[in-house]
Amino acid sequence: MKKLIQVQFLFSLIIISSIKLYAQNMPFAFQTPLPTAHKYNDVQMLDANTAVAVGTMGAFIKSTDAGATWNYVWTKTHVDLLGVDFPDMNTGYAVGNPNSYSPYTVVKTIDGGANWDTLNMGYNVDFNDVDFVSADTGWAVGLFGNIYKTNDGGANWVNQGITSTLAFTVVKMINANIGYVAGENGMFYKTIDAGATWNNIGAGTSQNALAMFWRNANEGWISFANGIIKKTIDGGQTWINCSFTNGTFSITSIHMRDSLNGVGATTQADIVRTTNGGQTWVGSNNFGNQHIAVSFYGSQNGVWVGYYGCIQRSTDGGATLQSVSGGYNYYHYNKIKFTDTQNGYCVGEGGNVLKTTNGGQQWNTVSANTSVKLNDLFFVNQNTGYLVGLNGVIRKTINAGTSFTNITGIPTNTDLYSVHFINQNTGWVAGEASAMYKTTNGGTSWTQQTLPNYTFIVYKVSFVDANVGYATGASNGNLFKTTDGGNTWTSLPQNMSFLGTIANFQFFSADTGVATTSSWKFLKTTDGGTTWNELASFCVGPPVLHFINENVGVISGDNSNYDCKMYTTFDGGLSWNNTHVPFGPNTNSVYMTDTNSIYMCGDDGSIANFGGIGGITTSSFSINNFNDKIILIYPNPAVNEITIQWQQQIKNYQIELIDAKGKTISTEEARVPKKTIQISSLPPGLYMIKIRSEDQLLTYKFIKQ
Secondary structure (H helix, E strand, C coil): CHHHHHHHHHHHHHHHHHHHHHHCCCEEEEEECCCCCCCEEEEEECCCCCEEEEEHHHEEEEECCCCCCCEEEECCCCCEEEEEECCCCCCEEEEEECECCECCCEEEECCCCCCCEEECCCCCCCEEEEEECCCCCEEEEEHHHCEEEECCCCCCCEECCCCCCCCEEEEEECCCCCEEEEEHHHCEEEECCCCCCCEECCCCCCCCEEEEEECCCCCEEEEEHHHEEEEECCCCCCCEECEECCCCCCEEEEEECCCCCEEEEECCCEEEEECCCCCEEEEEECCCCCEEEEEEECCCEEEEEEHHHCEEEECCCCCCCEEEECCCCCCCEEEEEECCCCCEEEEEHHHCEEEECCCCCCCEECCCCCCCCEEEEEECCCCCEEEEEHHHCEEEECCCCCCCEEECCCCCCCCEEEEEECCCCCEEEEECCCEEEEECCCCCCCEECCCCCCCCCCCEEEECCCCCEEEECHHHCCEEEECCCCCCCEECCCCCCCCCCEEEEEECCCCCEEEEECCCEEEEECCCCCCCEEEEECCCCCCEEEECCCCCEEEECCCCCCCCCEEEECCCCCCCEECCCCCCCCEEEEEEEECCEEEEEECCCEEEEECCCCCEECCCCCCCCCCCCCEEEECCCECCEEEEEECCCCCCEEEEEECCCCCEEEEEEECCCEEEEECCCCCCEEEEEEEECCCCEEEEEEEEC
């Protein structure tokens, strides 16, 4: 028996070690739209062919063919990057706004953007723009009148700024000595001694500065909020008020190709142009592309970037524009599923349906003959599948998406949110006003089913077999179950008073299932949904989930915390790994094709893959215990007993012991900082201890030998 225990223990260690190896160096790549759907805040043309841009989630993109194609690189920060400057082709800097999970706000590259390092300037230094006059000497400006300068490539910084509650928004250094900064409430300062002193010379307005462009030390333009734009020809001593001929535009970026001709970007889906040195500007609609920044090299080649991954280019001085990416990425994808490792589908707003036959390396549009929002899809096999959406829309394919036919029989005033089939003939659709319909002939006819005492939306229906099925109303707090194919449904009692209500679920058998809740928690049941045990709590929500088997799964959610987007588990939810994926949009659906490949889709037309294909490498992660500095758990592995010891003062707390299947073994109260629990009667294996105090929930793992 002792030898068996040793073998089991060794096997557990092998599993854990393999998980750690698996968890290292996982690639991440966007698949649509390319390069990404992130908002891009700044762009710079380095020569006639090379352009760079930065944006949300630490995004960096680069083009070497005048903006025709772009490559995405993650700068390994989740900061919203607002400014970029490359003083030469290899050395580049980007700055942005800090947050609690990415406090460092300056990143640097010395190989043209292929790799990036974070420059430690201390926590939460908030920057809006950056400008370097050489590879080593540059300035960054931001909140509280900060003007930071470095002379050694960012190793050390000195604040040359003013004391203010206002922020500087733009900086431009003409040379190593002469430069300008502008900001909120019309702030405008000039230096002629490399920033040793900054003189407040003003710009004659109290509006916030948005953009600045200088052709030389004397001739410059500044745009402000509410359509104000000014020009100077004497280094800011006097200003000329400029105007618009056909409206009022807030110009967020300016580029003058010469002393007369220039272009500007606006967030109003317009490009503004001038042919008289900026004295007057005219706007022209850009058909939905919301630009933020523009940059030209020479008089002909230029690039615009902006919201929703918008990228446009021009090779004729801005007279005409070519859309490269974005433009109409305002629609969202709602569901992604695969029939095998290579073939998959994604559906979303506007009746959009995408299909891949090569693991997502290429997604092609297929027609479902509808323009309504599609919410869910289900494929019975490689060829037969169903799509559902608003207005009672059901579409069916029997040829792997080559064509779809319209399935009738559902009221057109019924929005459908979920579909599930157990074979080619028998399936269910569900939706608003407690709608639940069943077909046994592939959709030719439908029979309405009734959920007791429920009138709200059914967001998900799923069946384990022909008899046992589950349905949820998400935030309305109901989980229903049937054991007779849906002829009768019962509302399950839920011990959910502090866990939230079930939002998403997946069952592996009639008894065992997992779920996420409206309170962003992960639960497991082993008694068919009668009771649920909380295994984890997340900072993403409301989480979507998918498990490839009972042990291996993934959850993801919204973008409220950029470094808390997607977690994976390899032990049925007892422990979770942060993938650190730099995916900016809300995640609406995830799907695992195998243990090495996860697909995610979401807002702004975005689809990405984690783990399965080549791409950027995210930060490494492991399955170490959460919050391991707050409590000590020892010994681990353990034989007869395990000790819980707080590293801080604690009055009382609850200890819950859970096995590998998520079943609660025991629960007890404790009022001392050091507590010993007897485990000699437990079988060998992996266990979890959940510790709940007044203000926190902590989760730990241990191995019983």
